[in-house]
Amino acid sequence: MPQNTIHEIKVRQRTRCAVxxxxxPDPLIRLPRLPLTGIFIPAGEEVENVxxxxxxxxxxxxxxxxxxxxxxxxxxxxxxxxxxxxxSETSRAGTDVFLDFLKKVGGDTQYQCIVDIGCNDLFxxxxxxxxxxxxxxxxxxxxxxxxxxxIKVIPKMVEDVDFDTALESAPDLIVCRHTLEHLAEPRxxxxxxxxxxxxxxxxxFEFPGIEALLEGSRFDRVFHQxxxxxxxxxxxxxxAEAGLELVDxxxxxxxWGALLVAFKKGSSARIPSKISPEEMTAMFxxxxxxxxxQMRTVHDQVxxxxxxxxxxxxxxxxxxxxxxxxxxxxxxxxVILDDDPNRSGLRFKDSGIPVRTADPEKDIKGKNILVTxxxxxxxxxxxxxxxxxxxxxxxLNTF
Numbered sequence: 001m002p003q004n005t006i007h008e009i010k011v012r013q014r015t016r017c018a019v020x021x022x023x024x025p026d027p028l029i030r031l032p033r034l035p036l037t038g039i040f041i042p043a044g045e046e047v048e049n050v051x052x053x054x055x056x057x058x059x060x061x062x063x064x065x066x067x068x069x070x071x072x073x074x075x076x077x078x079x080x081x082x083x084x085x086x087x088s089e090t091s092r093a094g095t096d097v098f099l100d101f102l103k104k105v106g107g108d109t110q111y112q113c114i115v116d117i118g119c120n121d122l123f124x125x126x127x128x129x130x131x132x133x134x135x136x137x138x139x140x141x142x143x144x145x146x147x148x149x150x151i152k153v154i155p156k157m158v159e160d161v162d163f164d165t166a167l168e169s170a171p172d173l174i175v176c177r178h179t180l181e182h183l184a185e186p187r188x189x190x191x192x193x194x195x196x197x198x199x200x201x202x203x204x205f206e207f208p209g210i211e212a213l214l215e216g217s218r219f220d221r222v223f224h225q226x227x228x229x230x231x232x233x234x235x236x237x238x239x240a241e242a243g244l245e246l247v248d249x250x251x252x253x254x255x256w257g258a259l260l261v262a263f264k265k266g267s268s269a270r271i272p273s274k275i276s277p278e279e280m281t282a283m284f285x286x287x288x289x290x291x292x293x294q295m296r297t298v299h300d301q302v303x304x305x306x307x308x309x310x311x312x313x314x315x316x317x318x319x320x321x322x323x324x325x326x327x328x329x330x331x332x333x334x335v336i337l338d339d340d341p342n343r344s345g346l347r348f349k350d351s352g353i354p355v356r357t358a359d360p361e362k363d364i365k366g367k368n369i370l371v372t373x374x375x376x377x378x379x380x381x382x383x384x385x386x387x388x389x390x391x392x393x394x395x396l397n398t399f
Contacts (some may be wrong), residue, residue, distance in 0.1 A: 009378040010072040011052060016061040018066050018186060018228055019238045027055035027068065029222070035324055035350040036076065038317040039222055043347050043354055051350070058284060062237040063277035065210045065229030065284070067222065070184050073157065076225055094206075094255035095124055098177060102204050105248050111173040112198070118179025119157050125151050127207050134168055156187060162198040172198035178256070181207040181228045190242035194265060194293055203244070205265045212257020214283050216398045219291040220258070220321045220374060230259060231280065233273040256375065278383060294326040298370075298395045302332050305368045305391065312336035313380050314343055314373025315343045315355040322395060323351060336372055337363055339383075360387040374399060
């Protein structure tokens with residue numbers, strides 16, 4: 001892949017599909033100077049704001065969605081990156097759904113070696129304490145941590161792990177929540193896992209599905225960290241290429257429109273796609289045009305209320321992308337309110353908008369509120385409505 005550097009950040013450009021290696025067509029959408037997400041800094045700290053051009057493509061051969069500008073993962077997931085599973089209410093709830101799905105496909109099986117790829121803060125592996133003799137978690141955010149709670153900690157990018165030396169035995173359960181979409185070469189990972197895992201290994205993965213993105217008009221979910229946008233069809237194509245076959249699938253619409261899939265070693269006849277690449281491309285193009293119109297409407301609504309004051313509610317990691325699409329910033333939104341006291345006193349790196357804990361009487365009653373954490377829109381509207389805000393603006397009609 002061609003490579004260039006922006007503000008000392010290495011950016012590689014993908015030219016071929018990550019699933020089938022077909023040459024990528026011209027991008028469906030271009031996102032110039034798209035901000036990075038998940039980065040909060042102390043209010044008084046001065047840092048350089050870095051934005052990187054991005055582009056989104058759908059492969060005309062297998063229908064897989066992907067971005068073509070790949071930002072250096074060491075920058076994306078450095079010390080400032082804030083997401084931790086145990087601190088996120090929706091991620092904890094999503095873990096429960098994942099465990100239910102694992103129970104459905106794996107029953108009460110006891111495993112010799114469970115590996116969690118992208119284990120974050122070990123939340124899922126702790127929940128699997130009674131299911132495996134050996135448990136191992138792979139994630140660079142664990143750098144500097146020792147093995148804990150009987151879990152072997154492997155603080156590396158999965159691409160850098162030598163499974164033969166890192167594990168005592170071949171894994172027979174491999175779980176992976178919201179990591180495959182972050183990898184530049186998912187096919188290479190699956191092919192490696194086929195080679196190192198037990199012959200009867202069960203794989204249970206979860207990642208955002210492009211079908212749910214299109215249904216909910218969630219084009220704000222196209223951002224730098226998510227390199228891959230799988231449909232069930234493109235996932236089947238990927239599994240076939242890696243020598244794997246699908247066992248079961250389920251969509252969790254309440255957590256990023258997540259596609260949960262179980263698969264095992266084996267091969268099966270190619271199943272015709274339910275949606276052709278041409279149809280997927282048309283759906284994406286039309287949906288994005290409607291999304292942009294909706295974002296312009298939100299911008300105009302906030303500007304009309306600007307003199308009265310508008311506060312954001314929900315310091316989601318994804319706020320920079322929402323503001324990117326709406327064209328809003330510190331001129332229109334002076335503060336973002338949030339229920340998490342750990343984020344009070346921080347600000348978003350890209351905009352400088354401060355975050356603080358909400359006081360219902362001072363900050364909500366009679367005030368204009370823009371819901372800025374779209375994945376929590378239902379909970380936020382339910383939480384603030386009893387405090388009688390003047391107006392609640394929800395950027396999307398579907399939530």
